[in-house]
Amino acid sequence: MAPSTLPAALLIARKDLAIEFRTRTAFFSALVFALLGIVIFFFAWDPTAVSPLDLAPGVLWGIFTFSGLLGLQRSFSLEQSDRAIDALLGAPISRESIYLGKAIANLVFVAAVQVIAIPAVQLFYGVPLLEHAAMLALIALMAAIGLVAVGTLFSAMAVNTKLAEMLLPVLSLPFFVPIVIPAAQATARLLSGRPASESVGWLKLLLAFDIVFVVACMLAFPYTIEE
Amino acid sequence: MSVAERAREGRVIATRELGRRFGGRTAVSDVTLTLHEGDCLALFGPNGAGKTTLLRMLAGLLRPTSGTGTVAGIELPGGAELRSAIGYISHASMLYAALSARENVELTSKLFGMRDPRAAADRALERMALSDRADMPVRQLSRGMQQRVSIARATVHGPRVVLLDEPFTGLDDSGSAALGAHLAALRAAGTTMVLVTHQIAEGLALATHAAIMRAGALVRVEAGDTIDPATYLTVYREHVTHGA
Numbered sequence: 001m002a003p004s005t006l007p008a009a010l011l012i013a014r015k016d017l018a019i020e021f022r023t024r025t026a027f028f029s030a031l032v033f034a035l036l037g038i039v040i041f042f043f044a045w046d047p048t049a050v051s052p053l054d055l056a057p058g059v060l061w062g063i064f065t066f067s068g069l070l071g072l073q074r075s076f077s078l079e080q081s082d083r084a085i086d087a088l089l090g091a092p093i094s095r096e097s098i099y100l101g102k103a104i105a106n107l108v109f110v111a112a113v114q115v116i117a118i119p120a121v122q123l124f125y126g127v128p129l130l131e132h133a134a135m136l137a138l139i140a141l142m143a144a145i146g147l148v149a150v151g152t153l154f155s156a157m158a159v160n161t162k163l164a165e166m167l168l169p170v171l172s173l174p175f176f177v178p179i180v181i182p183a184a185q186a187t188a189r190l191l192s193g194r195p196a197s198e199s200v201g202w203l204k205l206l207l208a209f210d211i212v213f214v215v216a217c218m219l220a221f222p223y224t225i226e227e
Numbered sequence: 228m229s230v231a232e233r234a235r236e237g238r239v240i241a242t243r244e245l246g247r248r249f250g251g252r253t254a255v256s257d258v259t260l261t262l263h264e265g266d267c268l269a270l271f272g273p274n275g276a277g278k279t280t281l282l283r284m285l286a287g288l289l290r291p292t293s294g295t296g297t298v299a300g301i302e303l304p305g306g307a308e309l310r311s312a313i314g315y316i317s318h319a320s321m322l323y324a325a326l327s328a329r330e331n332v333e334l335t336s337k338l339f340g341m342r343d344p345r346a347a348a349d350r351a352l353e354r355m356a357l358s359d360r361a362d363m364p365v366r367q368l369s370r371g372m373q374q375r376v377s378i379a380r381a382t383v384h385g386p387r388v389v390l391l392d393e394p395f396t397g398l399d400d401s402g403s404a405a406l407g408a409h410l411a412a413l414r415a416a417g418t419t420m421v422l423v424t425h426q427i428a429e430g431l432a433l434a435t436h437a438a439i440m441r442a443g444a445l446v447r448v449e450a451g452d453t454i455d456p457a458t459y460l461t462v463y464r465e466h467v468t469h470g471a
Contacts, residue, residue: 002307002340011337019325022364083319087380089288090315091338092307226290 002092005100012088012101017108019078026074027112030067034117037063042124052125057187060121060129061180064114064140065147065173071109072151073168075102076159085225095222099152103214106148114140132190135199139186142203146179146210153217157224175213182206237263239388239419240285242296245303246443247280247289254280256443257294262436264387267410267420269430272440273467278423279317281440282390285421286315299387311339314381314389318396320373321380324366328357328376331365332383339384351379355409371402378409382418389413391422395429403429427463431456439466 003011020027041059079085088098118136122129129136151172158167182202189199240262247255255277262268272278283289285298287305296303299312315321322331332351336344352361355375365373374394382389391410395403403426410433414420424430431437431454438448439462446466 002311002338008338011334015323015326015330015334018330019323022325078323082322082324083317084321084323086288086315086317086319087321087335088338090286090310090313091335092311092340093338094307 003097005094005097008091008093008097009100009104012098013104013108016075016078016102016105020074020105020109026071027109030070030109030113031116033070034063034067034113035120037066038117038120038124045125052127053188053191056121056125056127056129056191057184059125060118060187061143061184063117064110064143065176065180067113067117068106068110068144068147068151069169069172071113072106072148072155072172073165075106075152075155077155077164080159089225095225096218098225099156099218099221102156103148103152103217106152107144110144110148111141114144127191129191135190135196136187139183139190139199139203139206142206142210143179143183146206146213147176149210149213149217150175150179153221153224156221178209179206179213182209238297239264239266239300240296240298240421242285242294242303244294245281245284245291245296246293247277247284248292253443255284258445259294260438260445260448262419262421264419265414265417266435267414267422267433268436268438269434270421270423270438270440271425271427271430271463276440277443278440279392280443282315282392282421282423285388286310286313286390288315311384312387314384314386315392316377316381316389316394317392318394320365320377322365322373322376325364327362327364328352328368328372328379329361331376332380335380336383341384347383348379351383352376354382355379370397371399371405374398374402374406375409378406382413387419389418389420391420391424393424394422395424395426407432427460428456431459439463441467 038059045055079088118129121127154168154171158164158171161167182205186199186202238261243259245255245258258281270278280289284291284303287303287309290304298305298309301309329348329352332348333344336347341347352358355378357372357375357379360368360372365376368376394406398406407429410420414433422430422433435451436448437454438445
């Protein structure tokens, strides 16, 4: 009997991560992009005009957003090179499991970039990110779920077009805004030592968008891959 | 008609006026054909004739916009049950270049819910004489070997129907001969096949039925015992060029 949605999704995610682990192209591209972004912002920054606590959340979420796009771009392009997507579509598994598997792999990818980029931001800007590691990890995870949910869907839509590399950011970035704003706001409050209760509202908003995006994108996905 | 009744009739593929439009363009129109267990239809036609579209409809990858059809007793466009009865092979390998041959085939056997995916993958690769290359990344294999891995992938679950879209593309003579032998063995085992190809000799060598498709329609269909391989190329050219 063919696997149900979650086991099939895990098979697909494991396959994607195995390919990325062997080729490492997207991960290193995203990581280099993230680190370069941190360095460029650092040299463009005037510490006498803007405090690091004000700047760091913006830098952090700016680089996560754009470096994540590099991984999302690759998500479905690796299925296109030899039409491997046809083998997935021809398997007796649900379309939703393909989406979910891709999203899980993308989530691991984004999280891996975050794990390296967050200490780098602390190092350059001297902000106490790691002192709030647990809370920051929660914010990062919630934001990553939203970014990946939207980005995975648009990656599937864009990959069949001639302008895939341009189309993915154009489609995705407007939908990233409601994720990035609460994530950056919650991070800013966290870093400035404000009580956790001040971040709860932003986290609730983030959770609401996560739920909406995950459900809507999973429902929409089968229609994006039907010809 | 129930699945059991259709299966009893022995018709593995049966379509009636099957068609597909993309917007205002008709890709396939009014395709009616019947194939039984062990039949092999060689489908010829120029580029853009609608052969791949027809194959993708039979594979459950594309929804027909008109007509009806059953494959392995399941109504098109079908779902997971239909896809589990089909093996689909095309000129694209549908493999992941960074994974080994075994990993590619094993992934498919897991997705098809095989009880022992590893053993099933090993058996499929052994049938394709690829056991000694099983752990090599696909990108290091020759085009012919990749095609054999692709066949192992598409047949690992023992499908009743195998759909082949220009499988001989890019193969040298020995590769084509080996592929032909594998497909003949599949047909002998009772697998029903639809073979889309531009290579008329290879196609006819396997076929129990032959058909020519032009502008989305089947313009000539005949059973194997009435086909004359010596003159078929001429017949094909007449139909394609002059619309005989």
